[in-house]
Amino acid sequence: YLPILGLPEFRANASRIALGDDSPAIKENRIGSVQSLGGTGALRIGAEFLRRWYNGNNNTATPVYISAPSWENHNSVFVDAGFKDIRTYHYWDAAKRGLDLQGLLGDMEKAPEFSIFILHACAHNPTGTDPTPDQWKQIAAVMKRRFLFPFFDSAYQGFASGSLDKDAWAVRYFVSEGFELFCAQSFSKNFGLYNERVGNLTVVGKDADNVQRVLSQMEKIVRTTWSNPPSQGARIVATTLSSPQLFAEWKDNVKTMADRVLLMRSELRSRLESLGTPGTWNHITEQIGMFSFTGLNPKQVEYMIKEKHIYLMASGRINMCGLTTKNLDYVAKSIHEAVTKIQ
Amino acid sequence: SSWWSHVEMGPPDPILGVTEAFKRDTNSKKMNLGVGAYRDDNGKPYVLSCVRKAEAMIASKKMDKEYLPIAGLVDFTRASAELALGENSEAFKSSRYVTVQGISGTGSLRIGANFLQRFFKSSRDVYLPKPSWGNHTPIFRDAGLQLQAYRYYDPKTCSLDFSGAMDDISKIPEKSIILLHACAHNPTGVDPRQEQWKEIAALVKKRNLLVYFDMAYQGFASGDINRDAWAVRYFIEQGINLVLSQSYAKNMGLYGERAGAFTVICSDAEEAKRVESQLKILIRPMYSNPPLNGARIASIILNTPDLREEWLTEVKGMANRIISMRTQLVSNLKKEGSSHNWQHITDQIGMFCFTGLKPEQVERLIKEFSIYMTKDGRISVAGVTSGNVGYLAHAIHQVTK
Numbered sequence: 001y002l003p004i005l006g007l008p009e010f011r012a013n014a015s016r017i018a019l020g021d022d023s024p025a026i027k028e029n030r031i032g033s034v035q036s037l038g039g040t041g042a043l044r045i046g047a048e049f050l051r052r053w054y055n056g057n058n059n060t061a062t063p064v065y066i067s068a069p070s071w072e073n074h075n076s077v078f079v080d081a082g083f084k085d086i087r088t089y090h091y092w093d094a095a096k097r098g099l100d101l102q103g104l105l106g107d108m109e110k111a112p113e114f115s116i117f118i119l120h121a122c123a124h125n126p127t128g129t130d131p132t133p134d135q136w137k138q139i140a141a142v143m144k145r146r147f148l149f150p151f152f153d154s155a156y157q158g159f160a161s162g163s164l165d166k167d168a169w170a171v172r173y174f175v176s177e178g179f180e181l182f183c184a185q186s187f188s189k190n191f192g193l194y195n196e197r198v199g200n201l202t203v204v205g206k207d208a209d210n211v212q213r214v215l216s217q218m219e220k221i222v223r224t225t226w227s228n229p230p231s232q233g234a235r236i237v238a239t240t241l242s243s244p245q246l247f248a249e250w251k252d253n254v255k256t257m258a259d260r261v262l263l264m265r266s267e268l269r270s271r272l273e274s275l276g277t278p279g280t281w282n283h284i285t286e287q288i289g290m291f292s293f294t295g296l297n298p299k300q301v302e303y304m305i306k307e308k309h310i311y312l313m314a315s316g317r318i319n320m321c322g323l324t325t326k327n328l329d330y331v332a333k334s335i336h337e338a339v340t341k342i343q
Numbered sequence: 344s345s346w347w348s349h350v351e352m353g354p355p356d357p358i359l360g361v362t363e364a365f366k367r368d369t370n371s372k373k374m375n376l377g378v379g380a381y382r383d384d385n386g387k388p389y390v391l392s393c394v395r396k397a398e399a400m401i402a403s404k405k406m407d408k409e410y411l412p413i414a415g416l417v418d419f420t421r422a423s424a425e426l427a428l429g430e431n432s433e434a435f436k437s438s439r440y441v442t443v444q445g446i447s448g449t450g451s452l453r454i455g456a457n458f459l460q461r462f463f464k465s466s467r468d469v470y471l472p473k474p475s476w477g478n479h480t481p482i483f484r485d486a487g488l489q490l491q492a493y494r495y496y497d498p499k500t501c502s503l504d505f506s507g508a509m510d511d512i513s514k515i516p517e518k519s520i521i522l523l524h525a526c527a528h529n530p531t532g533v534d535p536r537q538e539q540w541k542e543i544a545a546l547v548k549k550r551n552l553l554v555y556f557d558m559a560y561q562g563f564a565s566g567d568i569n570r571d572a573w574a575v576r577y578f579i580e581q582g583i584n585l586v587l588s589q590s591y592a593k594n595m596g597l598y599g600e601r602a603g604a605f606t607v608i609c610s611d612a613e614e615a616k617r618v619e620s621q622l623k624i625l626i627r628p629m630y631s632n633p634p635l636n637g638a639r640i641a642s643i644i645l646n647t648p649d650l651r652e653e654w655l656t657e658v659k660g661m662a663n664r665i666i667s668m669r670t671q672l673v674s675n676l677k678k679e680g681s682s683h684n685w686q687h688i689t690d691q692i693g694m695f696c697f698t699g700l701k702p703e704q705v706e707r708l709i710k711e712f713s714i715y716m717t718k719d720g721r722i723s724v725a726g727v728t729s730g731n732v733g734y735l736a737h738a739i740h741q742v743t744k
Contacts, residue, residue, distance in 0.1 A: 037630035231599035
């Protein structure tokens with residue numbers, strides 16, 4: 001059996017990846033880690049802890065804010081963890097196909113103090129639209145002023161831009177601004193370890209004593225959920241992150257994956273523009289990460305599925321990774337057909 | 344100031360905390376009889392050779408790491424159901440069951456507990472035997488259910504309080520949930536005999552109770568997987584549509600791989616499909632889908648005839664070593680000159696033995712002899728070897744004479 005909180009070498013390395021080697025929080029020994037079953041498991045443990053301990057001993061009524069839209073499972077995680085007041089915050093502006101910053105900041109201003117906000121660290125799922133550093137600074141300023149709790153979901157570190165550090169910028173900025181926060185990390189995508197269920201909940205607190213008590217309570221939650229986590233995937237990640245050669249090789253692998261996605265984005269966009277597909281398609285290359293919010297409406301999506309055998313979400317979200325040099329033409333033509341035939 | 348200033352320090356886990364204390368001890372004679380993990384006669388963890396073979400097969404195939412379905416690896420869940428129910432089981436053959444992969448025993452219990460909390464509206468009460476595995480209570484509580492108890496262990500005889508159990512069970516309100524240990528009761532090692540199981544089955548049927556079997560030691564108790572599953576199979580044959588959690592941590596030595604399963608016996612295959620859909624809805628917001636490695640190993644072993652045979656032999660070997668340690672402990676206690684009756688040590692079955700030692704005696708064993716066990720006097724016989732059984736007997740005699 002691994003210890004309840006997981007493999008120590010995995011936990012320390014995983015948190016270091018998120019927070020950075022030179023993180024003040026690590027230097028000041030005020031971080032904690034809980035090895036979890038994927039990003040989902042990390043979110044769930046964090047949610048269960050917050051419901052029990054965040055603002056007093058019963059947070060069932062504490063508002064939890066999830067972006068509109070977000071990964072659908074976010075809602076279920078917090079509902080099943082016992083939160084009764086789950087709200088959305090403005091995020092995606094469908095008209096301009098970008099971030100609705102004013103709406104987002106407005107919701108944060110109006111949110112009750114001490115509300116919990118689920119933030120996507122990078123490569124927002126499903127929109128692929130992230131705040132710029134400057135926008136993150138504005139978000140952080142409001143959250144600090146209104147005592148809002150940042151719960152980061154980091155499922156794509158390295159995968160979004162190809163750079164681990166760049167993709168962790170927002171989390172690290174919040175830490176440097178003195179926030180206490182949670183960061184649910186997944187190694188499913190950036191390590192390709194999907195079915196090994198490798199995740200980590202990083203906890204940043206004010207000091208070591210607080211973090212220690214938090215971890216002791218997280219242990220109790222883990223013990224009744226899965227007792228202790230699976231060892232194999234954690235060992236793979238720990239070994240890789242603690243070996244200079246393997247670490248370099250991994251960063252290179254991650255960049256390769258990210259670059260292929262970027263290539264598919266630019267290739268898809270250029271084909272749609274060449275075809276003269278109605279609308280603007282720059283959002284395909286401006287969005288980041290695995291997904292693209294194409295802007296296709298449900299009827300157009302149905303056409304894609306039924307007539308063209310191209311499967312995507314009803315929201316119009318496509319997984320760019322499903323594109324290859326061999327199917328780009330077919331997909332571009334199909335999108336063109338869907339947009340021109342169906343309104 | 345911090346959000347967490349008011350967070351209390353949680354107590355160390357009573358069972359896993361024992362191992363942590365053991366690790367810190369520098370006494371060369373120290374013994375860890377706390378957590379239920381099997382050790383060979385050299386006190387070392389034992390990776391089964393059938394497991395190594397399965398691992399080699401997996402490595403050579405260079406399979407991908409794509410997500411499993413939410414309900415887990417199908418070859419694993421099917422083989423798991425067949426292992427528990429028996430290949431001739433009518434319930435198995437007619438597919439009137441659903442088995443989902445769970446995170447070893449704990450995860451499977453928790454899925455079941457959450458499922459009952461959401462869908463078993465007749466009662467919020469789960470009746471546990473007194474005593475039960477320490478983690479049962481917080482699992483069901485965190486799932487939103489309430490805990491009650493029925494008499495089970497008789498400390499005077501260190502055996503089953505059958506009349507007390509029957510008396511208490513007869514008073515359980517109808518349609519409550521009753522948890523039973525399928526074999527190798529944890530922590531006492533005291534199991535009902537087959538005739539007693541028959542009476543329990545008739546009674547729970549009469550009281551219309553929802554039966555939840557926890558089977559964490561199939562094969563490990565008697566050495567025979569069919570014998571250890573007898574109670575589960577008998578209950579189903581009596582028309583009791585039970586729920587069941589299984590673990591492969593001990594019987595396949597897959598501890599850290601977290602291989603387990605949760606099964607619901609249903610009225611028919613159609614109901615099983617509906618139940619499965621709801622189990623998936625519970626699992627998705629917990630961890631999305633289960634880890635593959637342990638399930639794949641278990642599946643290969645169960646589904647490959649020679650590996651399965653090899654496994655059965657190895658499980659029997661582990662069970663036999665434990666039985667022999669029980670015998671040696673009793674004879675060593677006699678040699679030490681102990682006048683107490685230690686028959687319960689050989690009467691009890693499975694990994695654990697409820698020694699009957701009191702908390703003060705346990706504390707002395709820990710402090711004076713570096714012999715670690717849980718406060719309730721439970722020892723993991725798997726941690727006893729021919730090399731240290733003498734020391735253990737000596738120590739027990741010292742604190743009980």
